[in-house]
Amino acid sequence: MMRPLQLAACLAFAVVPFAAGAQDPAPAAQQAALEEGRSLAYTCMGCHGIPEYRNAYPAYRVPKIGGQSEEYLTNALNEYKRGTRRHPTMEAQAKSFSDEDIANLAAFLSSVNK
Amino acid sequence: MINSKYLLFACVFSAAAALAACQPADGGSSSAGLPKGRIDAGELQAAVKGEATGQSCIDCHGPDGNQPLDPTYPKLGGQYEDYLGHALQQYRSGARDHSLMSNQAQGLSDQQIADLAAFFASQPSELSDLSGVY
Numbered sequence: 001m002m003r004p005l006q007l008a009a010c011l012a013f014a015v016v017p018f019a020a021g022a023q024d025p026a027p028a029a030q031q032a033a034l035e036e037g038r039s040l041a042y043t044c045m046g047c048h049g050i051p052e053y054r055n056a057y058p059a060y061r062v063p064k065i066g067g068q069s070e071e072y073l074t075n076a077l078n079e080y081k082r083g084t085r086r087h088p089t090m091e092a093q094a095k096s097f098s099d100e101d102i103a104n105l106a107a108f109l110s111s112v113n114k
Numbered sequence: 115m116i117n118s119k120y121l122l123f124a125c126v127f128s129a130a131a132a133l134a135a136c137q138p139a140d141g142g143s144s145s146a147g148l149p150k151g152r153i154d155a156g157e158l159q160a161a162v163k164g165e166a167t168g169q170s171c172i173d174c175h176g177p178d179g180n181q182p183l184d185p186t187y188p189k190l191g192g193q194y195e196d197y198l199g200h201a202l203q204q205y206r207s208g209a210r211d212h213s214l215m216s217n218q219a220q221g222l223s224d225q226q227i228a229d230l231a232a233f234f235a236s237q238p239s240e241l242s243d244l245s246g247v248y
Contacts, residue, residue: 042248049244052194060196066242071185085210114242 030107037108040101043093044109066112073106148199148228156233159226166217171230174214178237192239198231 047053047062055062065073079085080094081102097105160171171190174183179190190198204210205219206227222230 041244045244045248049247051243051245053243058200060200061194063197064193064239064241064243066244066247067189067240069182069185069188072182072188075186109244112242112244112247113240114246 033104033107034111036101037104037106040097040105041108044105047089065109066114068110070106070110073109074102077102077105147224148196148203148231149225151195151199151228151230151232151235153229153232153236155225156229156231156236159229160233164218165221167214169214169218171218171234175234179234180238180240189240190234191237192241193235195231195235198234199227202227202230 044065047055048065053062054060076085077094077097080087080090081097083091094102163170163173171179174187175190176182179193182189201210202219202222205212205215206222208216210216219227
C-alpha cells in the first residue's frame with residue numbers, strides 16, 4: 001500500500017530541480033556561457049596569459065583582454081573572423097570559432113576581474 | 115668554392131646581425147618607431163575634439179578611458195602603451211577600420227599618438243592579462 005506514495009515522493013523530488021531551474025533560467029544560461037567561454041579561452045593563454053608578452057613585427061605587447069568590454073571583444077573576434085581586422089594568429093583563431101563560441105568567449109573574458 | 119661558402123656565411127651572419135639590431139634595446143615601451151610618449155601632453159590631447167568627428171577621446175572612452183560611452187567601445191585605462199600606439203597607427207594607416215576611429219586618428223602625428231598612448235596607459239585599469247585565471 002505504500003508503494004504509490006513512495007513513487008509519488010520520488011517523482012516529486014525528481015521534478016524539483018527542473019522546477020527550480022525553470023524559475024531562474026537566465027542566470028543558469030549565463031553560467032553555462034561563462035563555463036563554455038572559460039573552456040574555450042584556454043587557447044588564448046599562450047599569448048594573452050603571459051604578462052608583457054610581445055607580438056613580433058611589429059613589436060608591441062599583446063593587449064590585456066581580461067575585463068574588456070564584452071561587445072568590443074565580440075566585434076574584435078568577428079572582425080578577425082571576417083578578415084576585416086588583420087593579424088595572422090588572431091584570424092586563424094577566430095575562424096575556428098562559431099558565433100556562439102565568440103559570444104561565450106567574450107562573456108568569459110569580460111568577466112575576468114583580477 | 116671555399117670563398118663562395120665564406121661569402122654566403124658572411125651574408126647570413128650580417129643579415130642576422132642587422133635583424134637583431136632592429137629589436138628594441140630596452141624591451142621598450144614604444145612600438146614601430148614612435149617617439150617617447152608624454153603623459154601630460156597626452157592628457158591635453160585626449161580632450162581635443164577631432165575635426166571630422168567633433169568628439170575627443172575622453173568624450174567616448176571616459177576621462178580615464180574606463181567609462182566607454184557605448185558598450186562596443188573598449189576600455190583604454192592601463193592598457194599597454196605600445197598596443198595603444200599600434201592600434202592608433204593602424205587606424206591612421208587604414209589597416210584597421212572603424213567609422214569613428216579611422217577619422218579620429220587621421221590627423222594625428224607620431225608624437226600625438228605616442229602621447230595619447232602614454233596617457234591612457236598611465237590611468238587606473240580594469241583590464242588584466244589572463245595569467246592566473248586557470
